[in-house]
Amino acid sequence: MTSVKEQEATRRLMVFLQEWDSAHKVARSHILDNFIKSNDSKTEPELELEFSQGASLFLARLAAWLRMTYTYSTCLRKLLRSIGIFLSAASGHRYLIEFLEIGDVLILLEILGLNYHKEEDKRESVKLLQLIADAGRKYKELICESYGVQSLAKFLATSNSAEAQEDTQILLDSLGHSNPKYQNQVYKGLIAVLPCASPRAQQLALQTLRVMQDVVGEAPTAVVEPVLGVLRSTHLQVQHEAIQLLKVLMAHQVRPALLEGLVAFLTPSCRKELTFCSETAADTATLGLKEPKLVYTQQAAAAKIVGVLAKESAEVAEELIQMKVVHGLMVAVGNLDHVASQRYASISLEYFVHMFPFLEECVKNALGDTLFQHFMDSPETWYTKMDPLQAEELASIVIDIP
Template identity: 35%
Template sequence: MGPRLQEQLRRWDHGNRASRMQQLEAFIDQCSDASGPQLEVALENGASLFLARVSSWLRLSFALGHSVGLPLQAISIFIGAHAGQRFLAEFVEVGGVATVLEILKLPKLADDDKAKAIRLLVAVSSAGRHYKEIVCESGGVEVLEALMRLTMSEPELEQARDLLVLLGRGNPSFSTAVHRALLRLLRCDSGVAQRMACEGVRALVSALPSSQDRPPLRIVAIACGC
């Protein structure tokens, strides 16, 4: 750990909310497209130390009712970094997925923060079946279904639906739960959410091998125009 990182961590540990937000803004501006090795260089081989602090601050900001957009965005840089699988494992190990799902349950969560939380879960789920299972085991399917029942903008509904579809693919332990959630959404009050759910069913059915096709899903998909 180099002197520059030591100073950065000292400022973080002793700084107030405004100071930490400035640090996150600078990090996001400088490292938005960085790979895992590049993050280590930028943070003088102390990337895990910084990620741990940001993850902890995310939990604190959520608990205090503060905006969580910047820490979510910063963590997404680590999670989505090429060759940055270690950062993903570290974030999951400290309960990061459960924290993000709890954030999505907030009744007055800002739309921008909601979108960033969903994008972070997409990055986690895109890492493979193991991480999809972690999201589902933490209640991800139920949280996304509840979100889609709320009044949301169409782009946000699309994000939630696409994450549900992602969780339903290549994840046999939870594919049935995803299918049932989408089928229940076909009966919700929102016409836009119904359409999104229908498109989600079609996407899942089209990806199923014929040997795994489920007749009830196929019937719904046909009714939806598939």
């Protein structure tokens, strides 16, 4: 027989559940407020004690209400946070199983794509998905099998909340590790984020791609165009992450294609078709810029990056020379319309001449005695002494490199 104390606890539980079942939306919202305030960070034994060994009955009601109201609920965030208390409870793995058996993973993913929900609501959904992924490989696979990668990548690209984007990036990174069946899918999903309009999303996607590269192995050719495309971004953080990823990709078979693209960017008027990025896909900060301005941003980035990559590897530097990078750098130096292109191209050109002495005579013959002397005396500022005629000559100059 049950004790009087146990009977009283059971009675309180039944009263609470009846109160929930009969409550309208406003009353349920208050119940959720009290539940969150009283039970946040509780363990499974503590929750069971609170609910007289019937906590699963309340979790089932929360999950059922989520299925019924997720498309319009005005207190969705409170509902998701309440479910999160169960899923995050220490020693509460059975709560996770019970929630998943109901099939609410699909609902959590669908919430991310609903335009009329607040970013905070969607962030709570991402947090629940993270709790599920943290439970192990088979749970990561469950999320991926539910088209989770596509939903998360799209949300990362379109979200207006930096916090939500960071949570989504952490989740995608989690799905990309210890999940061999779907790691390539996650990698491709991150590549798909790169042409988006959000600089923050581009930055986070580039970071995650770099971290995942060792896990994925050989880089696919599909990475070339999107990575080169982000060089049009005017955001320094995006440019920095692109450089870090390019360094990693130099050890893969896509290296020649990447280097050829970078060299092509140095002479945009000659190879404009290789800009890889339409103006409609540029980030929102550059949408108002004219096409030449975007191309010059790309040119400056390429001028900077070829120097960085050359310093990292003499082998890469030699490949760039074979691809006529010196000619491209001179064209960029002669771009009087874009000081950044001139500056970065001058710095990189000086490195190539210093690193490969045989280039000195070639560059001297191309520049002429006066300009070459300015270049040798002050490689970082010599372009400021260039007149328009000399700049125009650089664009058509032919450099004979043995």
